[in-house]
Amino acid sequence: MSASVASSPLEISAAEEQTNALLTPQKMDHLRALEAESIYILREAVAEFAKPVMLYSIGKDSSVMLRLAQKAFFPGKLPFPLLHVDTSYKFPEMIAFRDLYTREIGAELIVHRNEEAIADGASPWKLGTQNCCGALKTRSLLDGLKEGGFDAAFGGARRDEEKSRAKERVYSFRDELGQWDPKNQRPELWNMYNSRLRKGESIRVFPLSNWTELDIWLYLYAENIPIVPMYFAKEHMAVRRGNQVHIVDQWTKLLPGEKPEPIMSRMRSLGCSPCTGAIESTATSIPEIIQELITFRRSERENRAIDHDEEGSMETKKREGYF
Amino acid sequence: MATQAFAANEEFQAFLDAHLERDLLRFSTAGSVDDGKSTLIGRLLHDTKSVYEDQLLAVQNAKVNRAGGKRMDLSLLTDGLRAEREQGITIDVAYRYFATSKRKFIIADTPGHEQYTRNMATGASTADVAIVLIDGSKGLLPQSRRHTFIASLLAIPHVVAAVNKMDLVNYSEERYREIEAEFVALGMHLGLRNIQTIPVSALEGDNVVEHLDNMPWYEGPTLLEYLENVPLYEHESDAPLRFPVQLVQRPDRTFRGFSGTVASGSVKAGQKVMALPSGKTTQVKRIVTWDGDLKEAHSGEAVTLELADEIDISRGEMIVCADARPHALPATSTHFSAQVVWMHEEPLVPGRQYLVKHTTRTVRATAKKIAYRVDVNTLHRADADKLALNEIGEIEFSTTLPLFFDPYRERRATGALILIDPISNATVGAAMITQALKEEAAEQESAPRFAYLPGEHAVAQQLLNELQNSGANAVLLDDAYISTEALPAAARAVQLAGAVAITSRELHESSLADIRIFSRVTRLKSNQSLSAMIALLNADAKENA
Ligand SMILES: Nc1nc2c(ncn2[C@@H]2O[C@H](COP(=O)(O)OP(=O)(O)OP(=O)(O)O)[C@@H](O)[C@H]2O)c(=O)[nH]1
Ligand SMILES: [Mg+2]
Numbered sequence: 001m002s003a004s005v006a007s008s009p010l011e012i013s014a015a016e017e018q019t020n021a022l023l024t025p026q027k028m029d030h031l032r033a034l035e036a037e038s039i040y041i042l043r044e045a046v047a048e049f050a051k052p053v054m055l056y057s058i059g060k061d062s063s064v065m066l067r068l069a070q071k072a073f074f075p076g077k078l079p080f081p082l083l084h085v086d087t088s089y090k091f092p093e094m095i096a097f098r099d100l101y102t103r104e105i106g107a108e109l110i111v112h113r114n115e116e117a118i119a120d121g122a123s124p125w126k127l128g129t130q131n132c133c134g135a136l137k138t139r140s141l142l143d144g145l146k147e148g149g150f151d152a153a154f155g156g157a158r159r160d161e162e163k164s165r166a167k168e169r170v171y172s173f174r175d176e177l178g179q180w181d182p183k184n185q186r187p188e189l190w191n192m193y194n195s196r197l198r199k200g201e202s203i204r205v206f207p208l209s210n211w212t213e214l215d216i217w218l219y220l221y222a223e224n225i226p227i228v229p230m231y232f233a234k235e236h237m238a239v240r241r242g243n244q245v246h247i248v249d250q251w252t253k254l255l256p257g258e259k260p261e262p263i264m265s266r267m268r269s270l271g272c273s274p275c276t277g278a279i280e281s282t283a284t285s286i287p288e289i290i291q292e293l294i295t296f297r298r299s300e301r302e303n304r305a306i307d308h309d310e311e312g313s314m315e316t317k318k319r320e321g322y323f
Numbered sequence: 324m325a326t327q328a329f330a331a332n333e334e335f336q337a338f339l340d341a342h343l344e345r346d347l348l349r350f351s352t353a354g355s356v357d358d359g360k361s362t363l364i365g366r367l368l369h370d371t372k373s374v375y376e377d378q379l380l381a382v383q384n385a386k387v388n389r390a391g392g393k394r395m396d397l398s399l400l401t402d403g404l405r406a407e408r409e410q411g412i413t414i415d416v417a418y419r420y421f422a423t424s425k426r427k428f429i430i431a432d433t434p435g436h437e438q439y440t441r442n443m444a445t446g447a448s449t450a451d452v453a454i455v456l457i458d459g460s461k462g463l464l465p466q467s468r469r470h471t472f473i474a475s476l477l478a479i480p481h482v483v484a485a486v487n488k489m490d491l492v493n494y495s496e497e498r499y500r501e502i503e504a505e506f507v508a509l510g511m512h513l514g515l516r517n518i519q520t521i522p523v524s525a526l527e528g529d530n531v532v533e534h535l536d537n538m539p540w541y542e543g544p545t546l547l548e549y550l551e552n553v554p555l556y557e558h559e560s561d562a563p564l565r566f567p568v569q570l571v572q573r574p575d576r577t578f579r580g581f582s583g584t585v586a587s588g589s590v591k592a593g594q595k596v597m598a599l600p601s602g603k604t605t606q607v608k609r610i611v612t613w614d615g616d617l618k619e620a621h622s623g624e625a626v627t628l629e630l631a632d633e634i635d636i637s638r639g640e641m642i643v644c645a646d647a648r649p650h651a652l653p654a655t656s657t658h659f660s661a662q663v664v665w666m667h668e669e670p671l672v673p674g675r676q677y678l679v680k681h682t683t684r685t686v687r688a689t690a691k692k693i694a695y696r697v698d699v700n701t702l703h704r705a706d707a708d709k710l711a712l713n714e715i716g717e718i719e720f721s722t723t724l725p726l727f728f729d730p731y732r733e734r735r736a737t738g739a740l741i742l743i744d745p746i747s748n749a750t751v752g753a754a755m756i757t758q759a760l761k762e763e764a765a766e767q768e769s770a771p772r773f774a775y776l777p778g779e780h781a782v783a784q785q786l787l788n789e790l791q792n793s794g795a796n797a798v799l800l801d802d803a804y805i806s807t808e809a810l811p812a813a814a815r816a817v818q819l820a821g822a823v824a825i826t827s828r829e830l831h832e833s834s835l836a837d838i839r840i841f842s843r844v845t846r847l848k849s850n851q852s853l854s855a856m857i858a859l860l861n862a863d864a865k866e867n868a
Binding site for chain 2: 029030031032033035036039040043044046047048049050070071072073074075076077159160162163164166167169182183185186187188189190191192194196197198209210212218221287290291296299312315
């Protein structure tokens with residue numbers, strides 16, 4: 001398919017991995033160790049919850065999580081549907097990729113939108129980023145979960161992304177309203193996860209908890225996993241705002257004096273178009289992205305407006321039910 | 324940003340190899356409140372250049388700063404919750420990640436406050452190394468002892484004491500030696516295998532990543548040097564196989580596989596294996612993975628086993644080596660004793676019922692007896708009639724169905740369990756099995772039997788009649804007014820009344836898992852004779868008694 005990354009002569013083939021495993025039985029390299037941990041978590045949740053669903057955000061972490069699920073339930077099919085919370089502000093490339101890829105792997109896809117808020121014209125300009133996220137993402141997610149009667153939802157969040165995520169359990173307990181209470185989390189020892197729930201309660205399961213951004217890229221590379229092409233640099237009509245690049249599209253409100261120009265740039269993290277900035281980059285392949293990553297001095301979520309409205313804003317959103 | 328592309332593919336391959344070769348070390352912090360754990364982790368991240376500029380800027384601009392002067396309050400790098408920043412303490416574990424050219428590290432920075440001991444245990448349970456912080460100006464506090472004790476119970480392979488705030492005691496060698504002696508004595512008493520102490524100042528960054536000139540008398544490694552070089556726990560290569568079945572996969576009629584993670588030892592294609600508790604033996608036909616079949620799978624690997632014969636194995640049962648000598652088999656028992664760290668406001672009381680989650684098996688358990696409670700200050704054992712929040716003791720348990728286990732000290736993966744309150748669903752305790760106990764036959768409740776005949780209502784009705792005619796108590800749970808969700812509870816009630824539970828309703832895997840908590844599920848087929856069905860039910864029941 002067109003979205004797939006250029007296959008590389010450096011690809012670590014599965015066969016090679018296996019022989020390596022046979023040669024050095026005691027030591028698993030750290031990616032294989034992370035992979036095994038995630039597969040264990042995915043299987044455990046599928047065995048213990050009545051109706052799990054996977055939150056699919058189309059980004060690189062979702063791509064890794066999806067591959068891990070394919071591995072966990074091989075040779076069977078995915079034993080749960082994917083749920084995409086569509087805010088209507090996603091980049092068109094993301095939606096195209098979503099539809100193509102989920103069809104290709106034969107996954108069942110549920111798309112949930114808060115149609116009422118969208119019809120009301122909810123937007124970051126009108127509501128502010130916090131409230132816009134609240135309506136189009138959090139509310140919509142909670143409604144989507146409730147409608148489907150899901151008692152567990154897999155999310156691709158990683159603890160290295162943000163300081164309140166660093167505090168979260170692999171099994172993150174949510175009350176009947178979908179809320180997180182960070183001061184009262186269940187103890188979680190070893191790999192013994194407590195899946196016991198009362199009616200209406202649910203658990204967010206984070207199989208990628210211990211993966212870092214670099215691990216994700218190394219794995220995407222080693223496994224040759226397709227990702228949205230926007231992660232690779234190309235010339236976009238864009239404007240510079242501070243140390244960010246903002247790609248100009250149908251939603252862009254140009255500020256006085258701003259004039260779009262072609263800028264080589266790419267997305268480091270994918271979100272809604274109005275609130276997610278790009279970075280200047282010439283990286284057009286995963287090795288180049290990795291090379292760039294190890295020289296980065298700034299964090300991955302810096303280009304997300306929502307995380308920076310005020311100190312602890314991610315925590316606030318998570319308490320309310322965001323994942 | 325100008326990016327130098329990797330000069331050649333070979334260069335990237337070399338980078339990749341070097342990166343993948345690094346092993347993974349997990350460590351956690353421990354110690355009393357305000358000893359400087361979070362500051363130390365912040366210092367470690369800062370001095371290894373593992374913090375992004377925007378995150379550092381956020382710390383500089385934060386409203387709180389307990390470091391004093393123009394210094395950055397590095398504890399804010401891990402204390403990420405609003406309440407933590409406001410109260411100036413750590414409440415729950417923060418996980419952080421960094422790497423050096425030698426190793427990748429997963430850090431669990433845990434709270435020192437006694438109220439949050441359960442969160443300390445959460446962070447420590449997966450650690451290879453525990454760093455116990457000791458405030459040099461205060462010495463060993465009760466909480467330092469408690470945490471060191473918990474680290475020893477969890478059998479963390481390495482425990483290192485970082486004697487912190489050396490700047491507050493004029494970098495005095497004498498003071499350091501005093502604390503060192505006290506800690507070594509504690510470690511020996513607890514039987515810790517590897518003990519090390521390092522004098523540091525987290526605030527000034529001395530002996531964390533760099534050696535400054537303040538403590539010329541100290542010639543040992545910095546904390547980072549220690550973490551980079553401490554030998555990683557080696558798995559024994561000839562450890563016996565333990566494969567707890569996590570999930571049975573039946574994608575179509577031609578394939579039935581048992582998915583799980585090898586908890587100990589290794590499994591080979593063609594090997595003779597045995598299923599517990601049935602004791603039935605067969606061979607491993609294939610070791611299936613998405614990346615292709617394996618010849619062999621080792622401890623820590625997640626695979627799917629296809630077996631040569633069709634034997635009935637469910638989640639929560641265990642596959643082991645068939646020709647293992649008896650001592651290489653796990654104990655199979657409904658009675659055992661375990662060291663328990665209690666984590667709930669409501670105390671553990673003998674006679675109370677809990678759920679036990681052990682490997683992939685969840686069963687009902689009764690706390691029979693408190694053998695002793697440990698006074699964490701003196702480490703002496705004392706009699707007790709309950710175990711309150713944060714207390715530690717040895718408890719005897721009995722379970723409704725057998726567990727397959729090893730003593731925790733021998734094998735962490737098959738010796739650990741958690742205790743769950745069956746009403747509130749809270750995780751109330753962590754337990755490390757010490758040994759199997761003799762079963763007291765008189766106490767056994769009548770063996771629970773559950774006959775599962777999905778989609779075969781007429782046959783289920785015949786089975787009911789047959790059982791009743793032969794004088795056995797049996798109840799058919801097919802009425803629509805019992806919701807499928809309520810069925811496990813109904814089945815339990817029927818069994819407690821001494822009857823066989825039968826259903827022909829189609830149950831979801833998770834409902835079956837709920838039933839397996841208290842009963843063996845015997846799946847019957849309509850082409851079997853009624854007497855064969857009853858024989859199967861009785862055989863399964865006996866197996867579990
Ligand atoms: N003088 C001095 N002060 C220090 C040092 N390390 C930490 N502190 C201070 O000690 C106080 C407590 O530090 P934290 O890092 O929050 O302590 P903690 O052990 O993480 O505390 P809890 O997580 O709440 O148990 C802060 O005011 C720190 O600035 C040190 O080496 N020297
Ligand atoms: Mg702290």
